[in-house]
Structures are given as C-alpha cells and as structure tokens.
Amino acid sequence: MITGKITSLHVTDVRFPTSLEQHGSDAMHTDPDYSAAYVVIETDVTDGLKGHGLTFTLGKGTEIVVCAVKALSGHVVGKSLEEIVNDFRHFYRQLTSDSQLRWIGPEKGAVQLAAAAVLNAVWDLWAKKEKKPLWKLLVDMNPQQLVSCIDFRYITDALTEEEALEILQNGKQGQTVREVQMLKSGYPAYTTSCAWLGYPDEQLKKLCSDALKEGWTRFKVKVGADLKDDNRRCELIRGMIGSDNLMMLDANQRWDVNEAITWVKELAKFKPIWIEEPTSPDDILGHATISKAIAPLNIGVATGEQCHNRVMFKQFLQARALQFLQIDSCRLGSVNENLSVLLMAKKFNIPVCPHAGGVGLCELVQHLILFDYISVSGSLDNRMCEYVDHLHEHFKYPVVINDAAYMPPKDPGYSTEMTEESVLKYQFPSGEVWQNLLKESTNV
Amino acid sequence: MITGKITSLHVTDVRFPTSLEQHGSDAMHTDPDYSAAYVVIETDVTDGLKGHGLTFTLGKGTEIVVCAVKALSGHVVGKSLEEIVNDFRHFYRQLTSDSQLRWIGPEKGAVQLAAAAVLNAVWDLWAKKEKKPLWKLLVDMNPQQLVSCIDFRYITDALTEEEALEILQNGKQGQTVREVQMLKSGYPAYTTSCAWLGYPDEQLKKLCSDALKEGWTRFKVKVGADLKDDNRRCELIRGMIGSDNLMMLDANQRWDVNEAITWVKELAKFKPIWIEEPTSPDDILGHATISKAIAPLNIGVATGEQCHNRVMFKQFLQARALQFLQIDSCRLGSVNENLSVLLMAKKFNIPVCPHAGGVGLCELVQHLILFDYISVSGSLDNRMCEYVDHLHEHFKYPVVINDAAYMPPKDPGYSTEMTEESVLKYQFPSGEVWQNLLKESTNV
Numbered sequence: 001m002i003t004g005k006i007t008s009l010h011v012t013d014v015r016f017p018t019s020l021e022q023h024g025s026d027a028m029h030t031d032p033d034y035s036a037a038y039v040v041i042e043t044d045v046t047d048g049l050k051g052h053g054l055t056f057t058l059g060k061g062t063e064i065v066v067c068a069v070k071a072l073s074g075h076v077v078g079k080s081l082e083e084i085v086n087d088f089r090h091f092y093r094q095l096t097s098d099s100q101l102r103w104i105g106p107e108k109g110a111v112q113l114a115a116a117a118v119l120n121a122v123w124d125l126w127a128k129k130e131k132k133p134l135w136k137l138l139v140d141m142n143p144q145q146l147v148s149c150i151d152f153r154y155i156t157d158a159l160t161e162e163e164a165l166e167i168l169q170n171g172k173q174g175q176t177v178r179e180v181q182m183l184k185s186g187y188p189a190y191t192t193s194c195a196w197l198g199y200p201d202e203q204l205k206k207l208c209s210d211a212l213k214e215g216w217t218r219f220k221v222k223v224g225a226d227l228k229d230d231n232r233r234c235e236l237i238r239g240m241i242g243s244d245n246l247m248m249l250d251a252n253q254r255w256d257v258n259e260a261i262t263w264v265k266e267l268a269k270f271k272p273i274w275i276e277e278p279t280s281p282d283d284i285l286g287h288a289t290i291s292k293a294i295a296p297l298n299i300g301v302a303t304g305e306q307c308h309n310r311v312m313f314k315q316f317l318q319a320r321a322l323q324f325l326q327i328d329s330c331r332l333g334s335v336n337e338n339l340s341v342l343l344m345a346k347k348f349n350i351p352v353c354p355h356a357g358g359v360g361l362c363e364l365v366q367h368l369i370l371f372d373y374i375s376v377s378g379s380l381d382n383r384m385c386e387y388v389d390h391l392h393e394h395f396k397y398p399v400v401i402n403d404a405a406y407m408p409p410k411d412p413g414y415s416t417e418m419t420e421e422s423v424l425k426y427q428f429p430s431g432e433v434w435q436n437l438l439k440e441s442t443n444v
Numbered sequence: 445m446i447t448g449k450i451t452s453l454h455v456t457d458v459r460f461p462t463s464l465e466q467h468g469s470d471a472m473h474t475d476p477d478y479s480a481a482y483v484v485i486e487t488d489v490t491d492g493l494k495g496h497g498l499t500f501t502l503g504k505g506t507e508i509v510v511c512a513v514k515a516l517s518g519h520v521v522g523k524s525l526e527e528i529v530n531d532f533r534h535f536y537r538q539l540t541s542d543s544q545l546r547w548i549g550p551e552k553g554a555v556q557l558a559a560a561a562v563l564n565a566v567w568d569l570w571a572k573k574e575k576k577p578l579w580k581l582l583v584d585m586n587p588q589q590l591v592s593c594i595d596f597r598y599i600t601d602a603l604t605e606e607e608a609l610e611i612l613q614n615g616k617q618g619q620t621v622r623e624v625q626m627l628k629s630g631y632p633a634y635t636t637s638c639a640w641l642g643y644p645d646e647q648l649k650k651l652c653s654d655a656l657k658e659g660w661t662r663f664k665v666k667v668g669a670d671l672k673d674d675n676r677r678c679e680l681i682r683g684m685i686g687s688d689n690l691m692m693l694d695a696n697q698r699w700d701v702n703e704a705i706t707w708v709k710e711l712a713k714f715k716p717i718w719i720e721e722p723t724s725p726d727d728i729l730g731h732a733t734i735s736k737a738i739a740p741l742n743i744g745v746a747t748g749e750q751c752h753n754r755v756m757f758k759q760f761l762q763a764r765a766l767q768f769l770q771i772d773s774c775r776l777g778s779v780n781e782n783l784s785v786l787l788m789a790k791k792f793n794i795p796v797c798p799h800a801g802g803v804g805l806c807e808l809v810q811h812l813i814l815f816d817y818i819s820v821s822g823s824l825d826n827r828m829c830e831y832v833d834h835l836h837e838h839f840k841y842p843v844v845i846n847d848a849a850y851m852p853p854k855d856p857g858y859s860t861e862m863t864e865e866s867v868l869k870y871q872f873p874s875g876e877v878w879q880n881l882l883k884e885s886t887n888v
C-alpha cells in the first residue's frame with residue numbers, strides 16, 4: 001500500500017566541469033560539462049522517503065530545463081502518489097500534453113527532458129515505497145499494470161494495447177530463470193570510456209589496455225571529425241583489442257546522408273558492428289538510406305540517445321532505419337515512454353542497446369534493460385548496455401560492474417539519488433567547485 | 445553599407461489573456477493565452493535603429509523560451525551586424541548548434557524557438573538598415589547571397605547548394621512583373637477567425653456571415669474533438685459559404701493514424717480541400733499513410749506549424765506525406781531555415797501555405813510568402829496564406845488586408861515591432877493587465 005501526498009518539488013542545476021579534461025568529447029559536443037536538472041519530491045508521510053529524479057544535460061542549457069521543471073511542478077505538487085500510479089497513463093498525459101506548454105514541444109526538447117526528470121523522481125519514490133529496486137518493481141508488475149502506465153497516443157498503428165499485453169504475457173514465461181541469471185551474471189556491457197574524441201593517442205592506449213585487463217570485450221570509438229584521425233585511432237584500437245572483441249563506431253550526428261555512407265565504407269575495414277548516430281537524429285529516412293547502403297558490409301545503424309519520443313522510435317522501426325535501438329532513460333518520458341519503446345522494439349524484433357554515460361544514465365538505464373531482458377525480449381543476442389566509468393561517485397547507489405556486466409541493483413528505488421555533498425558542491429553557479437573556477441578565471 | 449555592433453539583447457515575456465474568450469481554442473489547445481518571447485537588440489550606432497524579433501507561444505512556457513533566449517545572447521552581443529550577415533550561415537550554425545546547448549534540442553523545442561526569436565530580430569534590424577521591408581530585401585538579394593544564409597547540413601540528399609542556386613536563378617525570370625502584381629493585388633489569404641473550437645454556433649454564424657461580407661472566400665474549421673459536433677459545425681459553415689468557396693479542416697494533432705483516416709472519410713462530404721495536422725507533427729510516415737488513404741477523396745494533408753526544422757520538412761517532402769506545406773515564421777529558425785524549406789518545396793513541387801495567426805505570425809510570414817511567390821514558386825496555384833484577425837493592434841506596422849489578400853508591407857523591417865505600450869501592459873506577470881487579473885482572481 002503506497003501512501004503520501006506530494007508536498008514539494010525541488011529542482012537543482014548540478015554541473016560537473018568535465019570539459020576541463022575533454023571527458024565526453026565527440027564530433028559535435030566538443031566541450032561538454034556533464035550536468036543534470038536534479039529533482040527531489042517529498043511527501044507528507046513520516047516514512048522520510050523522497051523521490052529523486054534527473055535528466056542529463058551538457059552544461060549550458062541546464063537552467064532552461066530547470067525552468068521547464070518548475071513549469072511542470074503544478075501538475076505534481078498536491079497529488080497523492082497513489083492517485084498518480086493508479087492512473088499513471090493519465091498523469092503522463094497531463095505532464096506531456098499540458099495544453100499551453102505543449103507548444104514549446106510537443107514531447108520534445110526542454111519540456112520533454114523536464115518531464116523525464118519529474119517522472120523519474122516519481123518512479124524512484126514509488127519503487128522506494130515498494131521497497132524494491134525499480135527493475136524488480138517492473139518485473140513484478142502484471143501486464144495490465146504495466147500497460148496502464150503507457151500513453152499509446154500516436155503509436156497504435158504500430159503497437160496496440162492488446163499487442164502490448166500479449167508481449168508482456170509471453171514475457172512471463174521463463175521470467176524467474178532469467179531473473180536468477182541476471183542476479184548471478186549481470187547484464188552485458190560495453191565501454192565508451194577509452195576513446196573520446198578529445199583524448200590523445202597515448203591516453204587511448206593506456207585506457208584500452210587497462211580495459212582489456214578488466215575484462216572488457218566491447219569497445220566504442222568516437223569518429224566523424226577527421227577521416228585520417230579516425231583511420232589512425234580505429235587501427236590503433238582494433239590492433240589492441242584483436243579480432244575477437246567487438247568494436248562500435250559513433251559519429252554523433254556529424255555527417256550528411258551521403259557523406260555518412262562514404263565515410264563508413266572507408267572505416268568498414270576495421271569491422272565495426274555498428275555506426276551510431278551517422279546523421280541528424282531527426283532523419284528517419286536518412287538513417288533508412290544509410291542502413292540499406294551499409295548492410296552488405298555487415299554494419300548496422302544504431303541510434304536513439306537524441307530520439308525524442310515514441311513517435312520517432314515508431315517510425316525508425318517502421319522504416320527499418322536502425323538495427324540497434326538505443327533508448328535513453330532521461331531523453332524519453334521516463335519509464336512510461338521507455339516501456340512503449342521496449343515493446344515496439346520487441347514487436348519489430350530489433351535489439352535494444354541502451355545509451356548510458358553522462359551523469360547517472362548508467363545508474364538509471366540498467367533498471368530498464370534488466371526489465372527488458374527478464375520480461376520483454378528474453379534474449380541477449382546482439383544486446384549490450386553502454387557503460388562509461390565516470391561520475392558514479394556522486395551517486396548514493398552507484399552502478400556495480402562485474403566482469404564487464406551490470407550487476408542488478410539491490411537497493412530500493414531507481415538509483416537516481418545523488419549524495420547531498422555532491423549536489424551542494426557542484427550546484428551551478430553557487431556551489432564551491434564553480435565558485436572556485438570562477439575565481440580562477442577572474443584571476444587569469 | 446550596414447554598420448553597428450550589437451551592444452545589447454533584451455527579452456520580454458509578453459502574454460495576452462486570450463483564453464478568457466476562447467480565441468484560438470482547438471482540439472489540443474483548449475485554453476491558449478497567445479504570447480511571445482519578444483526580443484529587442486540595440487547597436488552602438490546613433491541611427492537609433494533597433495531589431496525586434498519574437499517567437500510565438502501559448503502562455504505558460506514563455507518563461508522557458510525567455511530563459512533560452514538569454515542562453516543564446518552570448519552568441520549575439522558584441523558581434524557587428526555586418527560580420528553576422530556577411531557570413532550568416534556560420535552565425536546560424538553557431539546559434540543552433542552550440543555544442544552544450546544543442547543537447548536540449550537539437551534544433552527543436554525551446555532552444556529552436558529562442559533561436560527563431562533572436563534571428564528574427566537580426567533580420568528586422570538588417571532590413572531596417574537597408575530601409576526595405578524584409579520581403580523586398582530578400583527579393584533584391586542575388587541567389588548567391590540568399591544561399592549563403594542557409595545551413596545545408598542534413599538536407600543535401602534532398603537539395604544541394606547548386607540546386608538551390610539554380611532555383612533562385614530561374615526565379616529571377618518575371619520577378620518584376622510578379623512584384624508589381626503583388627503590390628497591386630496582394631497575396632491571397634484564408635481566414636481562421638470564424639470557427640475556433642470553443643466558439644458557440646451563434647458566434648460561428650455571425651463571424652462567418654461578417655467574413656463573407658468582407659469578401660473572404662476560403663474558410664478554415666477546427667475539428668477533431670467530437671465527430672457529432674464536427675458534422676454540425678461543418679454543415680453549418682458549408683451551408684453558409686456555399687459550394688464555390690473553399691473549406692479547410694484542422695484537427696490540431698488530435699488523432700492516431702487510423703482514427704484520422706476514418707474521421708476524415710466521415711467529413712469528406714463537406715468537400716474540404718485539406719485536413720491539417722491530422723496526427724502527431726513528428727509522424728512523417730503516419731502523414732504519408734493518411735495522404736495516400738484520403739487522396740481518392742480529393743483531400744490533401746496540410747502540416748507544418750509544429751514541424752520543428754528543415755530535416756523534418758525534408759522527410760515530409762521525400763515521403764509525399766503532405767500536399768500543402770505550412771511554414772511558420774517563428775517555429776523554424778527564422779528566415780534562414782524558411783528559405784531552405786521554400787526551396788525544397790519548390791523542388792518537390794508542393795505548394796506552400798503558411799501558418800499564421802497567434803501573435804505576430806501574420807505580420808512576419810507575409811514577408812516570406814511574398815518572397816516565395818515573387819522569387820521562388822512564381823505561382824499562386826493551390827496557394828494561400830492563413831489569416832486571423834486578432835492582436836494586430838499591438839504591432840507598430842500591422843498587416844493590411846484588402847479584399848481577402850495580404851497587401852505587401854512598405855515600412856522597413858520585418859513588421860515585428862510591437863508598440864511600447866502593449867509590451868508594458870501585457871508583460872507577464874508585472875504588466876498592468878496581468879496585475880489586474882491577478883487581483884480579480886484573488887478577490888474571487
């Protein structure tokens with residue numbers, strides 16, 4: 001029995017100065033300060049439980065998302081948690097289709113990121129109340145309950161409520177075995193930590209060598225800014241990891257459609273299994289063209305971290321425009337919208353390989369992919385979850401990686417809670433870290 | 445010779461309480477307060493000229509766009525106008541692809557609306573400096589100059605720079621004749637003022653009867669919330685306007701794909717020429733399915749007011765998902781991005797019928813459609829520009845409608861400047877109008 005009326009929603013602009021060391025740099029995001037709009041909701045119940053949620057950002061612009069979260073708070077504060085989760089679809093619609101706010105989206109950009117942060121906090125609170133990690137809360141829900149969280153608007157031509165129910169009912173078969181398997185061995189991961197675009201070759205070598213020693217077998221390389229550089233870096237990494245390990249390429253939207261095809265053909269000799277974000281994240285038909293052109297090379301197209309809603313994913317699937325679907329826990333409208341995408345991916349028989357990294361994305365998305373394996377896809381073929389070894393120390397329940405696999409979290413909630421100390425120190429611009437950086441830059 | 449360094453950018457949240465009288469109400473936006481993020485840029489030149497720009501919003505959320513405008517201002521203040529317009533493509537890219545801010549988009553939602561407001565102000569200032577209305581500035585530019593304003597990233601598979609140049613060079617033929625024609629007769633318009641969804645039948649009848657007397661021959665009707673209501677309202681309006689006048693329907697994204705097809709078939713008996721926004725503005729493939737299904741009924745699909753960038757429009761054209769393309773002066777990245785869409789529409793032979801209404805959209809978009817006719821499409825077949833008789837009194841250079849046609853503006857600039865009095869009175873929440881409404885609601 002979950003209880004409590006939400007009495008407050010607080011949002012903070014938290015930024016980590018990652019650009020100082022080129023962590024996270026790619027062909028389009030040359031100087032990211034990994035950041036988050038961080039939401040805390042409280043209730044009038046004396047159990048002391050709070051809901052923590054976030055959406056990931058790159059520094060500048062976090063204040064815009066914070067502003068959007070405040071605009072949404074009127075839909076949250078005053079409602080009881082029970083009222084929300086018992087008609088979650090309705091609550092989801094309220095947040096994402098506010099009749100004035102939707103003009104700023106609809107269901108995209110700052111307002112959608114804000115909705116994700118708020119909903120992530122609600123799911124965290126719900127899971128804490130149920131004393132379960134989020135993945136387990138989802139695994140234990142019955143198909144009807146799960147489906148009642150999904151807004152099917154605009155996707156019924158690809159997935160009806162009845163089809164979703166059927167997929168979830170089928171997913172119940174063998175669920176217990178798969179849960180035990182996950183608890184024992186974890187969910188397979190790949191690493192992006194080695195080959196950010198801004199890293200010099202020596203750093204690449206060192207990181208790659210360390211990762212091999214730690215048992216990593218799947219490596220992602222950032223490409224797209226300069227073909228000569230890409231050739232050199234890919235050769236270096238393929239040389240180090242050998243032919244049995246997997247390599248993935250990520251262009252972070254750098255190319256036009258035809259340019260992408262030419263460039264990927266040039267890098268095909270390094271045997272990557274996918275090219276990620278070859279062009280604009282909005283270009284469904286462009287991705288379909290690229291998919292078709294590079295299929296003979298045994299390279300698939302992966303995309304999704306900037307795919308802003310279920311309507312876009314629906315079309316990527318309908319157009320056969322991707323071969324690896326990369327959900328994001330903070331870009332889509334939280335668990336609710338991710339559920340609809342996992343179910344569509346299952347229907348279209350496309351493997352889900354989540355986007356992670358950033359701030360907290362690993363912590364959150366591991367819950368979704370565990371649920372996907374245990375209750376939806378039932379398969380690990382061509383599947384793996386991104387991992388970046390970065391900023392986990394700021395979280396109260398950081399991810400646990402064992403032998404290149406995500407070990408299922410055991411603490412109640414969505415692993416979204418940051419340490420109070422980190423939030424204070426990295427709050428922008430008033431936190432100690434930023435005040436010091438500000439002083440330094442004034443002194444220069 | 446244009447001069448001046450931009451020394452300041454000021455942005456104001458201006459809202460009109462239109463929801464009080466159901467103006468602008470439709471199936472998805474039931475209570476809009478027509479609003480704008482209103483930008484003023486000043487230079488260090490003593491000519492006293494300022495650039496005014498805006499983007500349209502629906503009330504709540506305007507503060508988010510205001511916040512986004514502030515985040516962009518660092519790219520504007522300190523630059524000379526000459527430096528900007530001489531390499532406008534580069535400046536456009538800076539605004540829309542800031543490496544940290546683009547995560548909040550990219551090129552969509554609040555940051556794209558903000559970029560539109562800022563760029564609209566730059567174009568207004570440029571046209572004022574050249575002492576020309578914006579449409580005339582564009583008409584007088586040579587093809588090379590026009591093309592240099594466009595960011596071709598992500599659209600070269602549909603339109604190359606060379607093709608764009610060729611279209612513009614061909615457009616020069618007969619340009620003078622078409623300009624004279626426009627100055628004499630104006631650009632054909634249609635009215636949306638009669639049939640907002642929240643209006644009672646008596647009001648519909650009165651407005652429709654008045655519009656007929658004023659010479660209107662093309663009428664848009666809002667539909668989509670209730671089929672019985674739609675039947676009654678369409679019958680009423682078709683009865684009043686007769687069979688020779690044109691009727692358009694607008695569902696404002698209310699339906700799923702199959703629902704749209706069924707509903708439109710039901711309303712086909714009223715002989716509308718288009719159904720506007722039948723489903724999600726992101727659903728290119730859905731619009732293509734609907735287009736195909738209703739083509740035998742001689743009804744086309746119109747969409748675009750929430751189509752967030754050129755990459756989306758490119759796909760709508762490639763997929764034959766629309767038969768009438770509705771550009772928006774404040775959703776796309778100002779004149780720059782609209783130029784690319786006008787040129788793609790020309791290449792794909794699809795008529796452009798701009799979205800207008802809101803606050804200032806008529807004032808702005810008339811310049812673009814005049815340029816389209818004079819220098820790009822050279823045709824009025826199946827073409828008309830939306831008109832809503834609303835809020836024009838707040839603009840310093842309001843539109844002039846003669847015999848259901850937009851008369852080309854003669855004042856220098858982009859017609860974006862609001863009266864100082866209106867900005868003061870309607871500023872949210874400090875303006876007099878909002879302070880009074882606040883007092884009233886406190887007294888209730």
